[in-house]
Amino acid sequence: MYGVCGCCGALRPRYKRLVDNIFPEDPEDGLVKSNMEKLTFYALSAPEKLDRIGAYLSERLSRDVARHRYGYVCIAMEALDQLLMACHCQSINLFVESFLTMVRKLLEADKPNLQILGTNSFVKFANIEEDTPSYHRSYDFFVSRFSEMCHSSYEDPDIRTKIRMAGIRGLQGVVRKTVNDELQANIWDPQHMDKIVPSLLFNLQQNEITERSPSPETEKEKESPVELTERCFRELLGRAVYGNIKNAVKPVLMHLDNHSLWEGKTFAVRCFKIIMYSIQSQHSHLVIQQLLGHLDANSKNSATVRAGIVEVISEAAVIEASGSIGPTVLEVFNTLLKQLRLSVDYEITGYYDSYTNAGSKVIKLHEERQLQEAVIKTIGSFANTLPTYQRSEVMLFIMGKIPVPGMYPALGNANTGFESSRMIQIMLLKSLLQVTAGFQTTNMLTALPTSFLDSLLSFTLMEDPEIRLLVLDILTSLIDRHDNQLKFSSLRVLTDISVLNLKMDKCSRQDNLFMKKHSQRLYRHIFLASKEENSSQQHFESLYTLLGLMCVELANEEVVVDLIRLALALQDLALSEEALPVYNRCAIQALSAAYLNLISQLTTVPTFCQHVHEVIEARKKELPFLLPEDVFVETPKLPEKLEKLQGEVLFSQGKIAETLGGSGYNSERLATPYIPQITDEDRLSKRKSIGDTISLQLDVESKLSPEKEQKSPAEQITFETLKQAIADSVSLEEQERERRRQVVEKFQTAPFEEIAAHCGARASLLQTKLNQIFEITIRPPPSPSGSVGNGHGQSRSIPIYEMKFPDLCVY
Numbered sequence: 001m002y003g004v005c006g007c008c009g010a011l012r013p014r015y016k017r018l019v020d021n022i023f024p025e026d027p028e029d030g031l032v033k034s035n036m037e038k039l040t041f042y043a044l045s046a047p048e049k050l051d052r053i054g055a056y057l058s059e060r061l062s063r064d065v066a067r068h069r070y071g072y073v074c075i076a077m078e079a080l081d082q083l084l085m086a087c088h089c090q091s092i093n094l095f096v097e098s099f100l101t102m103v104r105k106l107l108e109a110d111k112p113n114l115q116i117l118g119t120n121s122f123v124k125f126a127n128i129e130e131d132t133p134s135y136h137r138s139y140d141f142f143v144s145r146f147s148e149m150c151h152s153s154y155e156d157p158d159i160r161t162k163i164r165m166a167g168i169r170g171l172q173g174v175v176r177k178t179v180n181d182e183l184q185a186n187i188w189d190p191q192h193m194d195k196i197v198p199s200l201l202f203n204l205q206q207n208e209i210t211e212r213s214p215s216p217e218t219e220k221e222k223e224s225p226v227e228l229t230e231r232c233f234r235e236l237l238g239r240a241v242y243g244n245i246k247n248a249v250k251p252v253l254m255h256l257d258n259h260s261l262w263e264g265k266t267f268a269v270r271c272f273k274i275i276m277y278s279i280q281s282q283h284s285h286l287v288i289q290q291l292l293g294h295l296d297a298n299s300k301n302s303a304t305v306r307a308g309i310v311e312v313i314s315e316a317a318v319i320e321a322s323g324s325i326g327p328t329v330l331e332v333f334n335t336l337l338k339q340l341r342l343s344v345d346y347e348i349t350g351y352y353d354s355y356t357n358a359g360s361k362v363i364k365l366h367e368e369r370q371l372q373e374a375v376i377k378t379i380g381s382f383a384n385t386l387p388t389y390q391r392s393e394v395m396l397f398i399m400g401k402i403p404v405p406g407m408y409p410a411l412g413n414a415n416t417g418f419e420s421s422r423m424i425q426i427m428l429l430k431s432l433l434q435v436t437a438g439f440q441t442t443n444m445l446t447a448l449p450t451s452f453l454d455s456l457l458s459f460t461l462m463e464d465p466e467i468r469l470l471v472l473d474i475l476t477s478l479i480d481r482h483d484n485q486l487k488f489s490s491l492r493v494l495t496d497i498s499v500l501n502l503k504m505d506k507c508s509r510q511d512n513l514f515m516k517k518h519s520q521r522l523y524r525h526i527f528l529a530s531k532e533e534n535s536s537q538q539h540f541e542s543l544y545t546l547l548g549l550m551c552v553e554l555a556n557e558e559v560v561v562d563l564i565r566l567a568l569a570l571q572d573l574a575l576s577e578e579a580l581p582v583y584n585r586c587a588i589q590a591l592s593a594a595y596l597n598l599i600s601q602l603t604t605v606p607t608f609c610q611h612v613h614e615v616i617e618a619r620k621k622e623l624p625f626l627l628p629e630d631v632f633v634e635t636p637k638l639p640e641k642l643e644k645l646q647g648e649v650l651f652s653q654g655k656i657a658e659t660l661g662g663s664g665y666n667s668e669r670l671a672t673p674y675i676p677q678i679t680d681e682d683r684l685s686k687r688k689s690i691g692d693t694i695s696l697q698l699d700v701e702s703k704l705s706p707e708k709e710q711k712s713p714a715e716q717i718t719f720e721t722l723k724q725a726i727a728d729s730v731s732l733e734e735q736e737r738e739r740r741r742q743v744v745e746k747f748q749t750a751p752f753e754e755i756a757a758h759c760g761a762r763a764s765l766l767q768t769k770l771n772q773i774f775e776i777t778i779r780p781p782p783s784p785s786g787s788v789g790n791g792h793g794q795s796r797s798i799p800i801y802e803m804k805f806p807d808l809c810v811y
Contacts, residue, residue, distance in 0.1 A: 010252045013052075015039075015042065015046075015049050015052055015053050015056065016056055018035065018038055018039040018042055018053075019039060019053060019056050019057060019060070019079075021035040021038070021039075022035045022036045022039055022079055023060075023072055023074070023075055023076075024075075026153045027069065027071025027072050027074075027075060028071060029624045030075065031075050031078050031079060034512070036079060038084060039079070039083070040083065040086050040087075041083070041680070043083055043086070043087055044086065044087060046550035047087065047101045050083070050087055050095045051095050051097075051098065051275060053083070053095070054080070054083075054095040054096075054097075054099060055098050057076050057079060057080055057098065057103050058098045058099075058105075059571040060072070060076055060329060061073055061076040061077070061102050061105065062102075062616070064107055065105060065106070065114070067108060070111070070113070070114065073106070073117070074117060075116065076102070077102070077106070077117055077118070077121050079152075080099050080102065080121065081121055081124050081125075084096075084124070084128060085124070085128065090642075093526060095485055096125070096130075096137070097137070097190050098159050099121075099125065100122075100125075100137075102118075102121075103118045103121055103122050103125075103142075104118075104142075105118075106118030106121075106146075107142075107145045107149075108145075112154065112159050112163050112733065115149065116162060116163065116166045117167060119146070119149070119166040119167070119169060119170045120166070120169075121141065122170055122173050123169050123172070123173040125172065125173070125177075126172075126173030126174070126176045126177045127173075127176065129765050133148060139177065139178055139187075140192075141175055141193050142170065143171070143174055143187075143195055143196065144195060145170075145198060146167045146168075146170035146171045146174065146199075147167065147171065147195040147198075147199040148167070149163050149164065149166055149167030149170065150164055150167035150168055150171070150199035150200070150202060150203055151164075151167075151199065151202060152164050152167065161299070164203055164206075164225060165228055167199065168200065168203060168225070168228050168229055168232050169228070169232075170198075171196050171199065171200070171232060172232040172235065172236075174187065174196075175187060175196070175232075175235065175236050175239065176235075179239045181607065183778060188240070188243075188244040188248065189247070190247055190250070190251075193247045193248060193250075193251050194251050194254075196236070196251075196802060197236075197248065197252055197255065198251055198254075198255045200229055200232060200233045200236075201251075201255045201271065202255075203225060203226075203229040204226065204229050204230065204233070204267075204270075204271070205259070205261070205267060213701075230274060233278070234272055234274060234277075234278040236248070237274070237275055237277050237278035237279050238279065238280075240279055240280075240283070241280075241283075242283055242286070244317070244443065245279065245286045245287065246282050246286065247284075249275065249287055249290050250290070252271055252272075252275070253290065253294050255499065256268050256271070261308075262304070262305045262308030262309055262312075263302075263304045263305060263308055263725060264308070265307075265308045265312075268308055268309075268311075268312050268487030269311060269312055269315050272291075272312050272315065272316055273315060273319065275287055276316050276319040277319065279508065284316075284319075287316060288316055288317070288332065289331075290334075291309060291312060291313050291316065292313065292331075292332060292335045293334075294309060295309045295310065295313070295335065295339060296335060296338075296339075299339070299342055300352040302367070302372045303346075303363065303364065303367035303368045303370065304367055304370075304371075305517050306339065306343075307367070307370055307371040308370050310339070310371065310374040310375050310378050311374055311378075312328050312379035313336075313348075313378050314374070314377055314381045317378065317381040317382045317385055318381055318384075318385075329386070329390055329394070329760075330393070330394070330397050332382060333379065333394055333398065334397075335396060336375050336378060336382075336431075336717070337398065337401050337428065337431065337802045339371075339375055340372060340375045340376070340424075340427050340431065341424055341427075343368050343371050343372050343375070344420055344423045344424050345374070345420060346363050346368055347363065347365055347368040347423070348419055351363065351364055372427055375431075376427070376430050376431050376434055377434070379431045379434050380431075380434030380435065380437060383434065383435040383437075383656070384437075384438065388439070388440070388441050388447065391435060391439060392441070392446075392447045392448075393434060394435055395435055395436065395439075395452065396449070396451075396452055398428060398431055398432045398435065399432065399452050399456065401428055402424075402425060402428045402429065402432070402455070403421055403424065403425060408693060422464060422467075425459075425464075426464075426466055426467060426470065427466055428460070429467065429470040429471065429474065430470060432474055433470060433473055433474050433477065433583065436474050436477040436478050437477055437753065438477075439477060439478060440481045441481070442508070442510065443510040444478075444510065444511060444514045444554075445510055445513050445514045445517065448478060448514075450517075450518075453518055453521070454521075455523060456471060456474060456475070457471075457522070457525045459471040460472070460525045460526075460528070460529045461516045461525065461528055461529065461629070463532070463534070465532070465534045465535060465536065465539065468529060468532065468535075468539060469538055469539055469542060472529070472539070472540060472542035472543065472545075472546055475522075475546055476542065476545050476546050476549060476724050479546070479550060479553050480549050480553065481553060481556065482503035482504070482505070482552075482553070483503065483505060484500075484502055484548075484549060484552055485545060485549065485555070487500045487501070487502060488500075488544060488545040488548040488549065489541070489545065490541070491537075491540060491541045491544045491590070491591070491594055491628045491632055492594060492628050492629055493594050493597050493616055493627060493628060493629065494597065494598070494601075495591060496601075497598060497602070500551055502593075504552055507553075507554060507555060507556045507559075511553070511554050512556055514554065515554050515556070515558075515559050519559060519562060520677075521669075522550070523563075523566050523674070523676065524676040526543060526546065526547065526566065527566060527569060527573070527674075527676045528676060529543065530543060530570055530573065530588055530591070531573065531580070533581060533584060535578060535584060535587070537587070537632045540588075540590070540591050540632070541632070543591060544591055544594060544595060546653050547563065547566075547567075547595050548595070548598055550563065551563055551598065551599055551602060552602070555602075557664070557665060557666075558666070560599065560602075560603060560665070561660075561665055561666055561669050561670055562594075562669075562674070563587065563599060563696075564596070564599060564656060564660075564670065565653075565669070565670065565672070565673070565674035566674050567592045567595045567596050567599070567651075568592070568596075568651060568653050568656070568673070568674070569673060569675070569676075570588050570591060570592040571588075571589060571592040571650065571651055571676040572594070572673070573588060574586075574588040574589045575644070575645060575650075582639065582640070582641065582642050583631075583636070583638060585642050586625050586626055586631050586636075586638055586642065587631050587632070589626040590626060590627050590628040590630075590631045590632070591628070592651070593615070593616060593619065593626065593627055593628070593651075594627075594628050596612050596651055597612050597613075597616060600612040600689065603660070603663075605659060605660055606662075607659035607662075607664045608656060608659045608660055611651070611655050611656065611659060612651065614648065615648065615649060615650065615651050618647075618648040618649050619649050622649055623645070623649050625637060625638050625639065626645075626649065633718075638722060653670070653671060653673065654671065656670060657670035739751070
């Protein structure tokens with residue numbers, strides 16, 4: 001019966017006759033539109049026949065593909081497209097299965113034109129919103145096939161470009177069709193993302209190469225491959241939600257690793273710029289966290305790779321302008337500081353594995369230096385996106401990582417030694433300088449707590465000149481809130497400071513409280529930092545800038561008086577410290593002169609300005625090497641020995657006190673010379689090595705213990721006594737070191753029973769002391785009757801819950 005129907009056209013089913021009528025005798029004539037309209041009307045009128053129509057069209061298309069009748073193949077696909085666009089009934093699912101079968105058939109063909117034809121039909125289908133859900137449809141084949149087309153290596157470059165663009169459009173269609181359909185397979189699964197993302201990145205990378213020499217034909221196209229790829233990549237990332245960010249970013253990291261694209265930096269930065277601008281802003285911190293984790297995973301990779309990752313992190317931080325990098329802000333800085341410390345260790349040891357040097361990859365020093373600069377730059381980029389209160393926390397966090405003299409006696413491993421400790425100090429201080437750049441706060445007392453300031457100031461007395469210079473720059477950045485720092489960059493005597501265009505505001509109450517609490521500590525460290533023999537021109541310029549900013553930003557009448565006293569004390573220091581080099585003594589005199597000239601014009605007291613002007617003019621005539629214009633030059637003309645100075649070339653403290661006293665300043669305080677108080681902190685900070693401070697601390701603690709407390713007359717502290725104290729501490733250090741060595745040796749070699757007996761004796765001694773204390777302090781509560789005993793022994797203690805208290809004591 002079926003054979004007879006197949007042979008006789010009149011007996012064929014109507015839907016088959018309608019399908020056959022849309023094909024012309026000559027395929028070049030194209031689809032018969034009138035018959036196509038009849039087929040569409042029939043499909044809409046009898047939707048139950050739609051699946052049969054699709055199956056028959058699929059059968060014809062398969063036959064035409066096998067017979068290489070490609071004209072009829074195009075007509076069949078055009079008919080399928082029109083039916084899909086017209087029909088949205090409940091039976092569409094079965095028709096779609098036939099449609100996808102035909103698209104798969106075309107994509108499996110060897111002919112590029114058929115692959116492109118099938119892709120175009122699939123893209124049209126992807127843009128259709130279906131009314132009914134599909135429970136069993138799978139797009140795994142299409143993801144794999146379109147990804148393969150994105151990597152096409154066809155010989156003809158034009159056809160190869162068309163195939164790759166078709167693959168990109170196909171992936172875009174798959175994403176659109178599945179990303180919002182919960183019933184479909186999750187397109188964000190790693191098995192799909194590991195194919196889609198690398199395919200897009202491959203085309204971005206290839207297009208980046210071809211963009212350098214574009215062909216005229218490419219320029220005339222409506223959309224270039226790079227534009228299509230980037231648009232598809234952005235659309236994919238824009239649809240990602242919180243739980244999918246990791247699966248979308250991880251393939252990017254793996255692709256950059258596999259193709260060694262971190263070292264070039266350009267392509268990696270471009271990829272993550274696309275990511276950061278495409279994803280939802282509230283998910284930006286997830287990308288940065290993945291980058292930081294990837295940086296940790298590559299800790300022992302080459303410096304160029306790590307520098308590329310750090311550069312990408314820096315660019316991502318700049319893009320994230322919202323000022324929030326997620327709930328773990330300090331973890332970001334912790335990771336970066338960890339990389340900085342590792343880089344320092346690598347640079348010192350020369351190997352990535354400091355314990356097994358054999359077979360390790362040799363490190364290039366210049367690459368490690370570039371990495372360190374990149375990390376420091378990234379720390380600054382992150383800090384610039386943070387609000388003031390978070391930046392203060394980051395400053396405290398970084399300061400806690402820096403080995404502060406007297407607090408962190410051991411730093412670095414056994415193979416790196418003191419040089420590693422010094423380099424880590426320098427790198428972390430440079431990072432802190434980046435964080436403080438542009439830091440502005442209205443309340444310095446809360447933004448700079450005592451613990452932070454004490455730790456920072458302790459570095460001003462280190463013997464390393466680079467460390468001291470960094471600390472001075474950090475202090476300058478913290479105090480400068482009106483961008484006046486660059487205006488003090490050159491240390492010279494100005495006849496009119498109005499050319500500096502200084503921005504000044506009235507000192508606030510918070511600033512007054514800050515100076516009242518910390519001013520004497522600042523003055524002392526500035527004074528002691530000026531005495532360092534290895535100071536250079538940069539150090540004196542930084543000191544001048546710091547003093548100038550204190551006068552502009554934080555000065556009230558009391559602070560102005562103290563700053564003048566400090567400048568005069570610096571003048572006396574240059575006169576009395578004959579052990580200092582001639583250059584240092586002349587530089588200190590020049591610093592004092594330039595600063596008194598500045599502060600005299602800021603106070604606008606005519607007699608004070610006149611006195612300062614007279615002394616400067618006298619120095620120009622007689623001793624020009626005491627002014628900055630003659631000292632801070634490439635080849636200063638200095639005398640071999642600085643003779644004793646007196647007379648008109650020196651600033652007179654008495655005259656200054658007299659002139660300013662008439663203008664309302666405290667003349668009695670002005671007439672009192674400034675003498676800094678040397679503290680134990682300064683002694684600890686002055687040590688060459690961080691580890692050498694332990695013995696001094698123990699010495700101080702032993703002297704302060706009550707058992708050795710002695711009443712001795714007050715001794716005047718001089719330079720000789722300090723020198724003797726430091727010399728004495730060296731022997732104490734050796735004794736303490738020997739004692740510790742013996743303790744360690746005893747615990748390493750003694751039998752376990754002996755060690756246990758020793759510890760048990762110490763525990764019993766402690767318990768005995770505690771019992772004595774308890775007997776003294778804890779007494780039995782008195783009884784309500786007031787009796788203290790019957791004379792035969794101690795009275796029985798009455799529990800507190802049995803006592804009877806007066807009514808006034810009970811509520």
